[in-house]
Amino acid sequence: MDDGTWSIGELARRAGVTVKTVRFYSDRGLLPEAARSSGGHRRYGPEALDRLRLIRSLRSLDLPVPDVGRVLGEEAALEDAALEDAVAARLREVGSRLAALRWQEAALQSLRDCAPGERAERLRLVGAMTAPPSTTALARFWRRELPARLPAGLRASIVDAAVPQPPVDPTPAQVLVFARLHALVSDARTPVDHWRSPTGRTMCGRTDDEVRPAVLFEGLGEAFELASAELRARRRPYAGDALDCFVAAHARTYHARDTPVFRQRLRVLLTVTADPVLDRYWELSGELSGPLEPTLGAAQEWLRAALNAEPAPAPAPVAA
Structure with a gap:
C-alpha cells in the first residue's frame, strides 16, 4: 500500500x-x-x-507484560511514575535473586571444601534453610524465651538486637554458622523460664509476681552498651561503671539495694539460670558479628565475669 x-x-x-x-x-x-x-x-x-x-x-529488563502495559499507558513513558515504580520493583526482584545466588554459591563451596565424612551433616544443615535464610525462626525463638510481661515495644527492640541479619555476600563459614543457628532454634524444647520458681519465691524473698523483668531489661540496655564499649577496647572484665549499672538493674528488679550480699546472691542466680542453649546461640552469633560488634550475649558474659572477679563478702562474725 x-x-x-x-x-x-x-x-x-x-x-x-x-x-x-x-x-x-x-x-x-x-x-x-x-x-x-x-x-x-x-x-x-x-x-x-x-x-x-x-x-x-x-x-x-524482564519487566512483566502487565507492567509494560502500565508504563505504555502513561504519557511521557520514560519519565513517568509508572516506569519508575516498575524499575524499582524489578531492581528489588533482581537483588533478591542475586542474594539467593550468593548464598547458594557459598553453601555449595562449604559442601565442596569439607571433609567427605562431614558432607552429609552439612547438607542436612544447609538444606533446612532458605537462601538467603529467613530470620523468622530466630525471632520466634526470642519471643518465646523472653518474659511474657515485657511491654511490646521493649520486646521488639530486644528481638531486633538479638537476631543477627544474614550477610549480603556470605562466606562459606557464615552460611554454615547461620545454618547451625537455624537448627539450634528450630529444635523443639521447653523454654527455660527464669522468672518462675517452683516455690513461688525468688531471690531476696520476693514472689514471682513482685519481680519486674521490664525494669531489668530496660536497665540492662545501658549496662550492655557500657560493656560493649569495653569489649571493643579489648579490656578484661573489671568492676566499674558497666558492672555497677548491671547490678543496679537487677537490684531494682527485686526491690533490693546493691550491697555485697546482694552481689553474692546475684552471682549464684546467674550461675543457676545459665542456659547452654542460649550460650551456644550467642557463641554462633558472635562468629557472625565479629569482635568489633559485640552481641548482647558477649556483653552479658563480660559483666558476669566482672561480677565473679569481685571478692565474695566476708562472713558475718559469729556471736560469742
Missing part, C-alpha cells in the same frame, strides 16, 4: 522480531494499528515501530 503503513510482516522485519511477537503485543493492545486493509489485515505506521522498540527495551 502507498499510504505509508506497513503490514505485520514488514513491521516485524523492520523491528527485527517475529510476526508472532508483533501479533502477541497487538492482541494485548500494546501496539497501535494505523488501519486495516480491504482484506481486514492489520496495518501499522512508524509510531508502531517506535512503540515496539520501546516494548523490547522494557522486556529486555
Whole structure:
C-alpha cells in the first residue's frame, strides 16, 4: 500500500522480531494499528515501530507484560511514575535473586571444601534453610524465651538486637554458622523460664509476681552498651561503671539495694539460670558479628565475669 503503513510482516522485519511477537503485543493492545486493509489485515505506521522498540527495551529488563502495559499507558513513558515504580520493583526482584545466588554459591563451596565424612551433616544443615535464610525462626525463638510481661515495644527492640541479619555476600563459614543457628532454634524444647520458681519465691524473698523483668531489661540496655564499649577496647572484665549499672538493674528488679550480699546472691542466680542453649546461640552469633560488634550475649558474659572477679563478702562474725 502507498499510504505509508506497513503490514505485520514488514513491521516485524523492520523491528527485527517475529510476526508472532508483533501479533502477541497487538492482541494485548500494546501496539497501535494505523488501519486495516480491504482484506481486514492489520496495518501499522512508524509510531508502531517506535512503540515496539520501546516494548523490547522494557522486556529486555524482564519487566512483566502487565507492567509494560502500565508504563505504555502513561504519557511521557520514560519519565513517568509508572516506569519508575516498575524499575524499582524489578531492581528489588533482581537483588533478591542475586542474594539467593550468593548464598547458594557459598553453601555449595562449604559442601565442596569439607571433609567427605562431614558432607552429609552439612547438607542436612544447609538444606533446612532458605537462601538467603529467613530470620523468622530466630525471632520466634526470642519471643518465646523472653518474659511474657515485657511491654511490646521493649520486646521488639530486644528481638531486633538479638537476631543477627544474614550477610549480603556470605562466606562459606557464615552460611554454615547461620545454618547451625537455624537448627539450634528450630529444635523443639521447653523454654527455660527464669522468672518462675517452683516455690513461688525468688531471690531476696520476693514472689514471682513482685519481680519486674521490664525494669531489668530496660536497665540492662545501658549496662550492655557500657560493656560493649569495653569489649571493643579489648579490656578484661573489671568492676566499674558497666558492672555497677548491671547490678543496679537487677537490684531494682527485686526491690533490693546493691550491697555485697546482694552481689553474692546475684552471682549464684546467674550461675543457676545459665542456659547452654542460649550460650551456644550467642557463641554462633558472635562468629557472625565479629569482635568489633559485640552481641548482647558477649556483653552479658563480660559483666558476669566482672561480677565473679569481685571478692565474695566476708562472713558475718559469729556471736560469742
